[in-house]
Amino acid sequence: xxxSALLALSEGSCHLVPEGCGFPAPNTEIFNFDxxxxxxLFGLEFHITKPLxxxxxxxxxxxVFFVLAFRKAxxxxxxxxxxxxxxxxxxxxxxxxETIGKAGDQFVPLLFTFFFFVWVLNIMSILPFAQFPVTxxxxxPVAFAIxxxxxxxxxxxxxxxxxxxxxMTMPPDVPKAMYVLLVPIEILSNFIVRPFTHSVRLFANxxxxxxxxxxxxxxxxxxxxxxxxxIIGSGASFVVTVGLTGFELLIQGLQAYVFTLLAAVYINDxxxxx
Amino acid sequence: xxxxxxxAGVTGSLGSIGYGLAAIGPGIGVGIIFGQGVQAIARQPExxxxxxxxxxxxxxxxxxxxxxxFVAPFVFGT
Numbered sequence: 643x644x645x646s647a648l649l650a651l652s653e654g655s656c657h658l659v660p661e662g663c664g665f666p667a668p669n670t671e672i673f674n675f676d677x678x679x680x681x682x683l684f685g686l687e688f689h690i691t692k693p694l695x696x697x698x699x700x701x702x703x704x705x706v707f708f709v710l711a712f713r714k715a716x717x718x719x720x721x722x723x724x725x726x727x728x729x730x731x732x733x734x735x736x737x738x739x740e741t742i743g744k745a746g747d748q749f750v751p752l753l754f755t756f757f758f759f760v761w762v763l764n765i766m767s768i769l770p771f772a773q774f775p776v777t778x779x780x781x782x783p784v785a786f787a788i789x790x791x792x793x794x795x796x797x798x799x800x801x802x803x804x805x806x807x808x809x810m811t812m813p814p815d816v817p818k819a820m821y822v823l824l825v826p827i828e829i830l831s832n833f834i835v836r837p838f839t840h841s842v843r844l845f846a847n848x849x850x851x852x853x854x855x856x857x858x859x860x861x862x863x864x865x866x867x868x869x870x871x872x873i874i875g876s877g878a879s880f881v882v883t884v885g886l887t888g889f890e891l892l893i894q895g896l897q898a899y900v901f902t903l904l905a906a907v908y909i910n911d912x913x914x915x916x
Numbered sequence: 917x918x919x920x921x922x923x924a925g926v927t928g929s930l931g932s933i934g935y936g937l938a939a940i941g942p943g944i945g946v947g948i949i950f951g952q953g954v955q956a957i958a959r960q961p962e963x964x965x966x967x968x969x970x971x972x973x974x975x976x977x978x979x980x981x982x983x984x985x986f987v988a989p990f991v992f993g994t
Contacts, residue, residue: 670990740969839980846983900976903969 665864668856673778673849696776700762708758733757733902741906745913749906752793756786757902760844764894767852768887775848775894780841783901787841790905795833798912809915832911840904847897851890858883931989938985945978 677689711726719727733754738746760777767775777783798806811828812821858879865875953971957964 736965736969740965839977839984842987843976843980843983846987850983850986896972900972903973904976907973 666860668853668860672856673852692774693776693779693782696766696772696774697763697782699772700759700766700776704758704762729758730754737899737902737906741903742910742913746906746910749909753902753906756790756905757898760786760901761895761898764848764898765891767848767855767894768890775852777844777897778848778852780845783841783844786844786901787837790840790908791837794905794908794912797909801913802915805915806912810911836908840901840908843904844897844901847893851886851893854886855883855890858886934989935985938988939982942978942982942985945981946975949974949978 675691675693677691678695679688679690681688707722708726711722715723730750734747734750737757738750738753740746742749763776763782766772767778798810802809810832811825813824813828816824861879862876862883865872865879867876949971953967953974956967956971960967
C-alpha cells in the first residue's frame with residue numbers, strides 16, 4: 643500500500659466497509675444462507691444450504707473417526723482407539739450410569755450419539771472455513787429435542803404403564819389440597835415446557851456465541867485504521883475475539899454435555915419411578 | 917396515565933433492556949448454584965463427580981430463563 647493511500651486511510655474512517663459509514667452491526671440475517679444447490683424431486687423443492695452441508699460433514703466426521711477408532715479394536719487400546727474409548731467411557735460412566743444407574747447401559751448408544759453429534763455441530767462454530775454453529779439453526783435442536791421426547795415418554799408408559807403420568811404429575815408427600823395447584827404446573831413443566839427449554843437452551847447458547855464472535859470480528863475490521871484510536875480499538879476487538887473463541891470452545895463442550903445430561907435425566911424419569 | 921404516555925415515547929432497542937431485566941434473576945441463581953457447588957466440593961471432594969453433574973444440571977435449568985429472555989426479542993421483535 644502506498645504512502646498516500648495510508649494517509650487517506652488515517653483520515654477517513656469508513657473506507658473499509660463497502661456500504662455506508664455506520665458500523666455494520668450483525669443481525670439475524672447472518673444466520674440465513676443462500677442455497678448452494680437447488681433441485682426439485684417428486685414435486686418437492688430442495689434448497690441445500692451451508693448449515694445442511696456442515697451437518698452432513700459433521701455426521702461423516704463422527705462416523706469416520708469412530709470407525710477408525712474401533713475398526714481393529716485391541717484389548718490394550720493405543721492411539722486413536724484410546725481416544726475413542728475415553729469418549730465412550732465419559733458418556734457411560736459420567737452421564738448414563740451417574741444419572742440412570744445400572745439400567746443406563748442400554749441407553750449409552752443413544753446418549754453417546756447425542757453427545758458427539760451435538761458437540762461436533764457446535765464446534766463447527768470456530769472451525770476455520772466452516773465458522774457456523776449448525777445448532778444455531780433452531781430446527782436442528784428442535785429435531786433433537788423431539789427425538790428425546792419421543793424416546794422418554796413412550797418408554798415411561800412401557801416401563802410403568804399409565805401410572806407413569808401420575809408419577810410425573812403428582813409428587814408424593816404433598817398435602818392433598820395442593821394438588822389443585824401442583825398438577826397443572828407439573829403437567830406444564832414436565833410435558834410441555836420441557837422439550838421447548840431442552841432445545842432453546844442449546845440453540846440460544848450457540849446463537850448468542852456466534853453473534854458475539856461476529857460482532858467482535860466485524861469490529862476488528864471496522865476499527866482497523868493506521869491511527870492510534872484505530873490500532874487500540876481494533877487490537878482490543880481482536881484480543882476479545884480470540885478470547886471469546888476459547889470461551890466458546892468451553893461453552894460448546896458444556897452445552898453438548900448438558901444436552902446429553904438432560905436427555906439422561908428425562909430417560910431416568912421414565913425408567914426409574916420415583 | 918402519564919406513565920403510559922411516557923412509555924409510548926420510549927423507542928430504540930427495547931429488546932436489549934428486556935434481556936437485561938431477564939438476566940437479573942438467572943444471574944443471581946447461577947451465582948448461588950456455583951457458589952454452593954464449590955462449597956459442597958470443598959467440604960466433600962470425594963463426591964466431586966455427583967456434585968458436578970447436579971451443579972451443571974441446576975445451572976442449565978436456571979440459565980434457560982436468561983436464554984429465553986435473549987431469544988424473545990428476536991421472536992417477538994418488530
